[in-house]
Amino acid sequence: xxxxxxxxxxxxxxxxxxxxxxxxxxxxxxxxxxxxxxxxxxxxxxxxxxxxxxxxxxxxxxxxxxxxxxxxxxxxxxxxxxxxxxxxxxxxxxxxxxxxxxxxxxxxxxxxxxxxxxxxxxxxxxxxxxxxxxxxxxxxxxxxxxxxxxxxxxxxxxxxxxxxxxxxxxxxxxxxxxxxxxxxxxxxxxxxxxxxxxxxxxxxxxxxxxxxxxxxxxxxxxxxxxxxxxxxxxxxxxxxxxxxxxxxxxxxxxxxxxxxxxxxxxxxxxxxxxxxxxxxxxxxxxxxxxxxxxxxxxxxxxxxxxxxxxxxxxxxxxxxxxxxxxxxxxxxxxxxxxxxxxxxxxxxxxxxxxxxxxxx
Ligand code: CP
Numbered sequence: 001x002x003x004x005x006x007x008x009x010x011x012x013x014x015x016x017x018x019x020x021x022x023x024x025x026x027x028x029x030x031x032x033x034x035x036x037x038x039x040x041x042x043x044x045x046x047x048x049x050x051x052x053x054x055x056x057x058x059x060x061x062x063x064x065x066x067x068x069x070x071x072x073x074x075x076x077x078x079x080x081x082x083x084x085x086x087x088x089x090x091x092x093x094x095x096x097x098x099x100x101x102x103x104x105x106x107x108x109x110x111x112x113x114x115x116x117x118x119x120x121x122x123x124x125x126x127x128x129x130x131x132x133x134x135x136x137x138x139x140x141x142x143x144x145x146x147x148x149x150x151x152x153x154x155x156x157x158x159x160x161x162x163x164x165x166x167x168x169x170x171x172x173x174x175x176x177x178x179x180x181x182x183x184x185x186x187x188x189x190x191x192x193x194x195x196x197x198x199x200x201x202x203x204x205x206x207x208x209x210x211x212x213x214x215x216x217x218x219x220x221x222x223x224x225x226x227x228x229x230x231x232x233x234x235x236x237x238x239x240x241x242x243x244x245x246x247x248x249x250x251x252x253x254x255x256x257x258x259x260x261x262x263x264x265x266x267x268x269x270x271x272x273x274x275x276x277x278x279x280x281x282x283x284x285x286x287x288x289x290x291x292x293x294x295x296x297x298x299x300x301x302x303x304x305x306x307x308x309x310x311x312x313x314x315x316x317x318x319x320x321x322x323x324x325x326x327x328x329x330x331x332x333x334x335x336x337x338x339x340x341x342x343x344x345x346x347x348x349x350x351x352x353x354x355x356x357x358x359x360x
Contacts, residue, residue: 005122007114012126018154019147030153037164037348038153041174042218050222052352054184056343057336059355064103064339072358073342076351078105082138085129086168087114090142092312092334093168093177097140100341104351109136126155133163138345142168149173164348169211178311179215181340185333186268189307193267195223202229202262204292205272205317207238212311213272217242221249228253229262233289236274259292263301269294271310271317271330288316296321309333 018026023043030038036049045053063069082101086094094112101108109132111117119128125145129152132139139156141149149167156163169175187195203213207230217238220226228246230238230253237255246253256262263269271294274287294308296319302308310318310330322328346352 005120007119008122008124008127010124010126012151012155015151015154019150029157032157032162035348035350037162038150038157039166039176039344039348040150040153041167042176042179042215044176045180045219045222047222050180050183050219053180053340053343053347054187056347056352056355057184057339058188059359060103060342060346061339063355063358069358070103073103073355074105076104076346076354077101077349078107080104080138080349081107081109081136082140082345083132083136084108084110084112084140084168085132086110086112086140086142088142088144088170090168092337093142093175096334096337097166097168097177097341099338100345103338103342104345106138106345126151129155133159136163138164138166138348140166140168142170144171146170146172166344166348172209173211174215174218175211175311176215177337177341177344178212179219180344181333181337182212182216182270182309182311183219184340185309185329185336186307188336189329190267190305193305196226197224198226199223199267200227200229200265201268201270202231202259202266203238203270203272204231204259204294205289206236206274207232207272208236209275210272210311213238213270214242216270218245220246220251226251229266230255231257231259231262231292233257233287233292257291260301263298264303266306267303268307268309269302271308271314273310273313273315273317290316293317293319294322295319298322299325299327302327 023041027044030036063073084097098108117128133156149165149170153165167173167176169178190196207213293316306327308328312330312334346355
């Protein structure tokens with residue numbers, strides 16, 4: 001087989017300048033007619049938006065239970081098409097987006113590796129996404145390159161009729177839709193104990209590279225008196241950018257490597273795996289860090305309402321015997337992703353009101 005050509009590199013004037021603008025100062029660029037159409041990072045979400053999305057996700061979930069409701073949902077976006085461009089590995093984000101699109105009746109195309117697109121012939125990344133934009137109304141991206149989803153939005157928003165772009169958790173970037181489904185899971189779990197305000201949340205594991213915990217941390221500015229506990233070995237401490245953000249927004253946080261001391265006091269424990277695929281040092285890569293694992297013995301230590309979350313996939317961080325405990329919500333959390341992603345897509349295309357009308 002011929003060796004693939006090197007991908008053509010194109011120079012787009014203005015992109016670097018745009019990329020370096022502070023995120024909070026460019027939120028309007030991702031709106032179209034006042035509505036968010038590009039979903040790229042968690043700083044785009046305020047509390048009203050998060051509340052609305054959670055309500056919408058629940059409404060979709062309820063409608064999908066009946067044949068009549070499911071039929072109504074599947075007619076809402078039957079005139080729209082989506083491209084799933086996932087050139088980094090994914091199981092649940094890909095499948096949940098795919099099924100979210102199906103729930104709303106959208107038609108789907110997918111590319112799951114650059115070796116099956118014309119990038120193998122050397123076509124540039126930018127020309128590749130422009131090609132997608134010729135055919136679809138929404139592009140959902142998981143790509144290894146930092147900023148690529150944002151660059152796609154930047155490029156396509158220069159058109160009169162922009163195509164919506166969602167970051168499906170790319171490379172070192174954020175994972176904003178995971179943050180949405182995490183908030184939905186937290187809010188649903190705490191609905192009888194006052195919601196998110198005042199809660200204590202432990203984030204455990206690879207906080208340095210885990211895009212889920214980083215994206216979720218940004219959302220804490222929307223809630224009152226939340227306290228975060230960052231529990232990690234020193235090599236995987238939360239990075240300074242997140243800590244600066246929390247300080248700026250006066251969100252209390254603590255850092256520790258003593259998981260056992262934190263467990264009994266928190267309302268949620270968010271476990272993460274060591275992200276071996278990004279390892280820089282082989283010694284770190286082989287470490288298992290059992291002191292940062294959650295075992296069945298820990299179930300008697302945590303509070304009766306304390307939930308255990310994980311974005312998945314897991315490795316050894318949570319013993320499988322923990323799965324049976326009702327406080328282990330990670331499989332629900334995973335499923336919530338489908339409802340939340342359906343909610344987000346229905347919002348982007350402005351059919352959220354039609355869903356809400358079913359409950360009036
Ligand atoms: N949580 C998550 O992003 O999982 P996948 O990598 O399987 O999509």
